[in-house]
Amino acid sequence: METSRLPLSSSIRGKLISAGYTSLSSISSVSSTDLARDVNITDTEAFEILKMANQISGSSSCNGGSSSLVNGAKNAWDMLHEEEALPRITTSCSDLDKILGGGISCRDVTEIGGVPGIGKTQIGIQLSVNVQIPREFGGLGGKAIYIDTEGSFMVERALQIAEACVEDMEEYTGYMHKHFEASQVQMKPRDILENIFYFRVCSYTEQIALVNHLDKFISENKDVKVVIVDSITFHFRQDFDDLAQRTRVLSEMALKFMKLAKKFSLAVTTKYTEGSFQLALALGDSWSHSCTNRVILYWNGDERYAYIDKSPSLPSASASYTVTSRGLRNSSSSSKRVKMM
Amino acid sequence: MKPRSLLSQSPTTSLKLTTGCETLDECLRGGFPCDSLTEIVAESGCGKTQLCLQLSLCAQLPISNGGLDGSALYLHSEFPFPFRRLHQLSRSFHLSNPSIYADHNDNPCDHVFVQNVHNVDHLFDVMAKIEYFVKNSKTRLPLKLIVLDSVAALFRSEFDNTPSDLRKRASCFFKISGKLKQLANKFGLAVVITNQVTDFVESSDGLSGLRIGNLRCLYSSGRRVVPALGLAWANCVNSRVFISRSGDTICQEGRDDDERSGSSYVSRRARRRLDIVFSPHLPASSCDFVITREGICGVR
Numbered sequence: 001m002e003t004s005r006l007p008l009s010s011s012i013r014g015k016l017i018s019a020g021y022t023s024l025s026s027i028s029s030v031s032s033t034d035l036a037r038d039v040n041i042t043d044t045e046a047f048e049i050l051k052m053a054n055q056i057s058g059s060s061s062c063n064g065g066s067s068s069l070v071n072g073a074k075n076a077w078d079m080l081h082e083e084e085a086l087p088r089i090t091t092s093c094s095d096l097d098k099i100l101g102g103g104i105s106c107r108d109v110t111e112i113g114g115v116p117g118i119g120k121t122q123i124g125i126q127l128s129v130n131v132q133i134p135r136e137f138g139g140l141g142g143k144a145i146y147i148d149t150e151g152s153f154m155v156e157r158a159l160q161i162a163e164a165c166v167e168d169m170e171e172y173t174g175y176m177h178k179h180f181e182a183s184q185v186q187m188k189p190r191d192i193l194e195n196i197f198y199f200r201v202c203s204y205t206e207q208i209a210l211v212n213h214l215d216k217f218i219s220e221n222k223d224v225k226v227v228i229v230d231s232i233t234f235h236f237r238q239d240f241d242d243l244a245q246r247t248r249v250l251s252e253m254a255l256k257f258m259k260l261a262k263k264f265s266l267a268v269t270t271k272y273t274e275g276s277f278q279l280a281l282a283l284g285d286s287w288s289h290s291c292t293n294r295v296i297l298y299w300n301g302d303e304r305y306a307y308i309d310k311s312p313s314l315p316s317a318s319a320s321y322t323v324t325s326r327g328l329r330n331s332s333s334s335s336k337r338v339k340m341m
Numbered sequence: 342m343k344p345r346s347l348l349s350q351s352p353t354t355s356l357k358l359t360t361g362c363e364t365l366d367e368c369l370r371g372g373f374p375c376d377s378l379t380e381i382v383a384e385s386g387c388g389k390t391q392l393c394l395q396l397s398l399c400a401q402l403p404i405s406n407g408g409l410d411g412s413a414l415y416l417h418s419e420f421p422f423p424f425r426r427l428h429q430l431s432r433s434f435h436l437s438n439p440s441i442y443a444d445h446n447d448n449p450c451d452h453v454f455v456q457n458v459h460n461v462d463h464l465f466d467v468m469a470k471i472e473y474f475v476k477n478s479k480t481r482l483p484l485k486l487i488v489l490d491s492v493a494a495l496f497r498s499e500f501d502n503t504p505s506d507l508r509k510r511a512s513c514f515f516k517i518s519g520k521l522k523q524l525a526n527k528f529g530l531a532v533v534i535t536n537q538v539t540d541f542v543e544s545s546d547g548l549s550g551l552r553i554g555n556l557r558c559l560y561s562s563g564r565r566v567v568p569a570l571g572l573a574w575a576n577c578v579n580s581r582v583f584i585s586r587s588g589d590t591i592c593q594e595g596r597d598d599d600e601r602s603g604s605s606y607v608s609r610r611a612r613r614r615l616d617i618v619f620s621p622h623l624p625a626s627s628c629d630f631v632i633t634r635e636g637i638c639g640v641r
Contacts, residue, residue, distance in 0.1 A: 116554065116575045117620075151526060193347045198344050202526055202527075210342055234515070237511065
């Protein structure tokens with residue numbers, strides 16, 4: 001609702017609008033002293049305005065107190081609150097989580113690219129395990145879809161990582177037990193494997209068919225919180241007689257993933273492989289426009305590094321990580337305990 | 342479309358093909374996995390073909406012994422094919438595993454199918470026929486291993502160094518790899534591909550080249566090398582293993598059992614090393630081995 005509709009004197013209304021407070025939700029989220037300072041009015045006047053704004057937004061019961069001019073449009077303030085409340089999937093490497101803003105975000109498509117052997121599949125497996133961390137431990141308690149186009153997914157490796165995750169949770173429980181009644185870890189490694197929906201795709205037509213089917217699949221399996229595609233490029237680097245067709249098919253796929261991500265609040269990570277010596281990601285520039293977040297993995301000396309190449313909200317930063325027998329971990333830290341949020 | 346249950350195999354490991362050598366098996370955590378493309382990169386004379394021949398025979402072992410209970414298809418692009426060495430290995434293999442062949446009165450060589458491949462188009466033709474071969478072959482053992490020795494030789498003569506040719510070459514890589522992976526997935530095959538190395542030439546601005554995998558640099562016979570076919574091919578394989586030799590030799594004493602005089606001898610063999618360059622399920626590790634008359638033999 002607009003400030004201009006509030007029953008205020010026109011001078012105060014004018015001051016509010018010129019200070020930038022054009023909607024009710026923007027007023028209701030500041031304290032009265034801040035409002036008074038910003039708008040150059042007295043504290044009591046600010047307090048009155050806030051009371052009025054809260055009363056009005058309380059009585060109009062449209063989507064969580066926000067209202068909009070265009071139906072379906074949300075204002076940025078609400079979106080910010082929503083985004084901050086969104087859960088993130090930890091990568092088990094706290095340095096990496098830090099540069100990602102807490103972990104891989106749901107509702108976004110994240111691209112991970114790098115040379116062979118740098119750890120893209122390892123991150124994928126780690127995420128498909130970590131999404132299942134129960135809410136009591138700070139996780140999402142969800143399930144994962146793993147779309148394997150290259151055949152790199154090895155069950156024994158997933159089992160290894162799942163076992164390490166359960167062990168870490170049990171260690172954490174033991175640690176917390178001193179302070180309060182922490183719940184027993186119910187999950188077993190085999191349960192973790194059961195909650196990964198694994199699809200193996202052997203051609204690009206299968207890939208397209210599967211992506212089209214995902215909407216229905218996820219509607220039937222509401223617990224799915226992450227979709228991992230490893231890797232999206234493989235089948236598209238073969239001979240495509242019509243390059244324009246390839247671009248069309250790929251951008252359609254990208255759009256579908258973005259829609260899925262928004263609709264079901266899930267994270268989608270797609271793996272890219274390096275295309276040329278200048279470390280450009282495969283599939284070219286037209287694909288680059290489709291993705292929201294991009295992380296590039298690279299070698300620096302003997303250490304693996306991750307670099308945020310493109311993100312609407314995160315600053316460019318890099319962090320190092322290692323791949324251990326227990327999965328992804330910090331490189332400098334010698335402690336094996338996974339940092340729980 | 343239904344997801345595949347990850348717990349359908351028990352124990353939850355993928356089937357692996359033993360190399361016939363305990364040390365190598367330990368390094369590879371059981372051997373070469375099925376439903377996966379493994380690449381062996383080595384300089385000429387390091388033992389790629391020896392390892393491949395040995396694998397073709399080990400595929401015939403029963404699953405309980407680490408084999409695949411199957412036959413092997415050996416596609417070779419380099420000439421000539423070492424038939425004599427295959428026969429030699431086959432004799433000692435037969436002697437050490439008589440039970441597999443006793444009931445059927447055949448010998449190990451009957452289950453290794455050799456096909457030469459001249460160039461890339463020929464390879465595509467052959468691959469198109471493999472599916473038919475697997476489904477309709479009347480052999481005793483089903484096909485379980487495909488060896489391609491070597492992939493680099495196929496591309497040596499046909500492609501120039503121009504960007505358009507390189508792009509065509511790269512799309513051939515993905516086509517070959519895609520087809521082999523499809524076969525591997527459909528029939529549960531293990532696929533082993535060998536590749537050559539080229540010398541690493543430092544560029545004028547002193548950049549040390551693109552690092553792929555666990556090893557910062559690959560050295561063989563004292564010089565720095567790089568796997569052939571570049572970054573595009575590296576993206577096509579699931580795992581890569583590097584065999585090198587360094588000039589070290591290992592002396593072993595032995596007794597010649599054939600001779601009646603029972604003379605002893607000292608053999609000197611070149612020590613070879615196997616490194617894991619990258620693999621989704623293996624940590625970085627390495628092991629040493631030598632090549633004897635009976636095949637590959639690990640060294641502690």
